[in-house]
Amino acid sequence: MAPIPSRPTVLVTGASRGIGLAVVQILLHDFHAKVITISRSISPELQALKDQYKGDVVLVQGDVAGRTKPEVSEEALKQVPSPTALILNAGMADLAPVVQTDRAHWLRTFDLNVFSLINTLVPAIPALRANGGRVVFVSSGAATGNTAGWASYNASKAALNSLCRTFANEEPLIASFAVRPGMVDTPMQAAIRTDAAKGLMRPEEHQRFVDAHREGKLVRPEESGYVLAALAVNGSKELSGQFLNWNGPECAPYMRK
Amino acid sequence: MSMPQVIVTGASKGIGLATAEVLLEVYGAKVVSISRSMTPELEALKAKFGDKLVTVLGDITEPEVSLEALKALPSPTALVLNAAISIFGRVDKYVADDWRKTFELNVFSLFNTLVPAIPALRENKGRVIFVSSGSAVGKTAGMASYNASKAAMNAVVRTFANEEPDIASFAVHPGMVETQMQKHFLEVAPTYLNPAEAEFVAEVHASGKLVKPEDSGYVLASLAVKGSPELSGQFFFWDSPEAVPYMKK
Numbered sequence: 001m002a003p004i005p006s007r008p009t010v011l012v013t014g015a016s017r018g019i020g021l022a023v024v025q026i027l028l029h030d031f032h033a034k035v036i037t038i039s040r041s042i043s044p045e046l047q048a049l050k051d052q053y054k055g056d057v058v059l060v061q062g063d064v065a066g067r068t069k070p071e072v073s074e075e076a077l078k079q080v081p082s083p084t085a086l087i088l089n090a091g092m093a094d095l096a097p098v099v100q101t102d103r104a105h106w107l108r109t110f111d112l113n114v115f116s117l118i119n120t121l122v123p124a125i126p127a128l129r130a131n132g133g134r135v136v137f138v139s140s141g142a143a144t145g146n147t148a149g150w151a152s153y154n155a156s157k158a159a160l161n162s163l164c165r166t167f168a169n170e171e172p173l174i175a176s177f178a179v180r181p182g183m184v185d186t187p188m189q190a191a192i193r194t195d196a197a198k199g200l201m202r203p204e205e206h207q208r209f210v211d212a213h214r215e216g217k218l219v220r221p222e223e224s225g226y227v228l229a230a231l232a233v234n235g236s237k238e239l240s241g242q243f244l245n246w247n248g249p250e251c252a253p254y255m256r257k
Numbered sequence: 258m259s260m261p262q263v264i265v266t267g268a269s270k271g272i273g274l275a276t277a278e279v280l281l282e283v284y285g286a287k288v289v290s291i292s293r294s295m296t297p298e299l300e301a302l303k304a305k306f307g308d309k310l311v312t313v314l315g316d317i318t319e320p321e322v323s324l325e326a327l328k329a330l331p332s333p334t335a336l337v338l339n340a341a342i343s344i345f346g347r348v349d350k351y352v353a354d355d356w357r358k359t360f361e362l363n364v365f366s367l368f369n370t371l372v373p374a375i376p377a378l379r380e381n382k383g384r385v386i387f388v389s390s391g392s393a394v395g396k397t398a399g400m401a402s403y404n405a406s407k408a409a410m411n412a413v414v415r416t417f418a419n420e421e422p423d424i425a426s427f428a429v430h431p432g433m434v435e436t437q438m439q440k441h442f443l444e445v446a447p448t449y450l451n452p453a454e455a456e457f458v459a460e461v462h463a464s465g466k467l468v469k470p471e472d473s474g475y476v477l478a479s480l481a482v483k484g485s486p487e488l489s490g491q492f493f494f495w496d497s498p499e500a501v502p503y504m505k506k
Contacts, residue, residue: 070353097420098368098371098372098375098413098416098417098420098421099372099375099420099421101368101372102368102372103320103365103368103369106364106365106368107365110360110364110365114360114405114409115356118348118351118356121348122348122349122351125348125349142412143412144412145412145415145416146412146415146416146418146419146490147416147419148416148419148420149420150416151412151413151416151417151420154412154413154415154416155364155408155409155410155412155413155416156409157412158408158409158411158412159405159406159408159409159412160405161408162393162396162401162404162405162407162408162409163348163401163404163405165395165396165404166348166395166396166397166398166400166401166404166405167348167401168396169396169397169398169451170347170348170349170398170399170401170451171348171349202419202420241396
C-alpha cells in the first residue's frame with residue numbers, strides 16, 4: 001500500500017462551477033492540496049486553475065451519474081490512487097411538483113444526486129481507510145425540508161444524509177460529514193429565481209429565494225466552500241456521520257479566519 | 258362514514274396483508290390489493306369478503322399494475338404504500354443491482370400508484386399511508402440502501418403533504434413487526450450489522466417484543482380511514498402519542 005500522502009489529496013466532483021469550483025480553488029490556494037476533479041465539462045475557470053497550478057491539478061472529464069457507473073471514478077483514481085479526501089458535490093435541482101413527475105424525472109435526479117455518491121465513494125474506500133481520510137457529502141437544508149416543487153431534490157438529499165450516517169457507522173477509519181452549504185450564490189441558485197421555477201413552486205416559498213438574493217443574503221461560494229475544504233482536510237472524527245450547517249457552531253473551527 | 262376505498266400494495270403477507278384484513282373486517286372497506294403473488298391468506302380473504310376485495314397480481318414497479326388497480330377502484334379514498342424490500346450489504350461491498358432494485362421498489366414505484374391516484378384523492382380529501390421505518394432516520398450498518406430509501410420516502414411525504422393540502426399523507430414506522438421480512442432480518446443481522454446492532458435485533462426477537470402484524474396493521478388501516486389532516490407530512494411510530502388514537506382499543 002502507498003505511504004500516506006504528505007499533502008492533502010482531494011477528489012472533487014461537480015467541479016466546473018459553483019460550489020465545486022470554489023472548493024477546488026480554495027484547496028489549491030489555501031490548503032496547498034493536490035486536487036483531482038471530475039466534471040462533465042471543463043469550464044474556462046477550471047482550465048485556468050489547471051494552467052496556474054499545473055501538476056497539482058488533475059482534470060478528469062466524465063459523468064459520475066448512473067446506477068451502475070463507477071468507471072469514471074475508477075479512471076480518476078487510476079490517475080491519483082491515494083486520495084485523502086472526497087468532496088462529493090455533483091448534484092442537480094430539477095423542480096417539479098410530484099403530480100407532474102414521471103419516472104425519468106426521478107431517475108435523473110437520483111442517478112446524479114445519490115448514485116454518483118456511491119460510484120465515487122466505493123472505489124476510494126481502501127485508500128481512504130489507509131489514509132485516515134475524510135468524505136464531505138455536499139447536502140442541503142432540503143434534506144430535512146419540504147419545499148413544494150422540490151420533492152426529488154429533497155428526497156435525494158435526505159438519502160445523501162442517510163448514506164453519510166450509515167457509511168460513518170460502517171467505516172470507523174473514515175470521517176464522513178454531510179454539510180449544508182447554505183443558500184449559495186451559484187448558477188443553481190439563479191435557476192430557482194426564474195419564472196419557470198416560480199411556476200413549479202408555491203409563491204411564498206419562491207419569494208424567499210428571490211428576497212434572499214435581492215437583500216444580498218446569499219452565501220458566497222468561497223465562504224461555505226472554505227468550510228467544505230477545511231472539513232475535507234482537517235475535519236474531526238468526532239463529527240463523523242453528522243449533518244452539519246456550514247455556519248453552525250460545530251463548523252466554527254473550519255471557517256475562514 | 259361512507260365506505261372507504263383503499264389500495265394496498267405489498268398486500269400478500271406481513272404488514273400489507275394485516276392492514277388489508279383490518280380494512281375489510283373492521284372498516285367494511287373495499288380493498289384492492291397489489292402483490293406479485295397470491296397467497297392462501299389472500300385467497301381466504303377473497304372467499305370471506307367476495308368482491309369487497311379485488312386482488313391485482315403484478316410487479317408494482319410496472320406502471321400498468323397500478324393502473325389496473327385504479328380501473329378496479331377509480332375513486333380511492335386512501336392508498337397504503339407498503340411494498341418494499343430490504344437487501345443487506347455493506348457499502349464497501351456495493352452491489353449495483355441491489356441498490357438499483359431497492360430504489361426501484363422502495364422509492365420510484367411509489368409514484369406509479371400515487372401520481373395517477375392524485376385527482377381522486379384530492380376530490381375525496383383522501384389519505385396516503387407511506388409505510389416507512391425507523392431506518393429512515395437511522396444508520397444501521399449493512400443497510401445503507403434501505404436506510405437511504407426510507408429517508409427518501411420521508412422527504413417525499415413531507416413535500417407531498419406541502420404540495421397537496423387536500424390529501425393527508427403520513428410516514429409511519431410500523432414497528433419491528435413479526436413478519437417474514439423480520440425473520441430474515443434476524444438471520445442476516447450477524448453477517449451485516451455491527452455486533453451491538455445484531456445483538457439488539459436478537460434481543461427484541463428473543464424477548465417476544467416483536468409487534469403483531471394485526472396491531473400494526475390496525476394503526477395503518479385506521480390512519481387510512483380517518484387519519485387527521487393535522488398529522489399530514491409527519492413521520493411517527495405506530496405506537497407514538499400521535500398514533501395512540503388509531504390503535505386497537
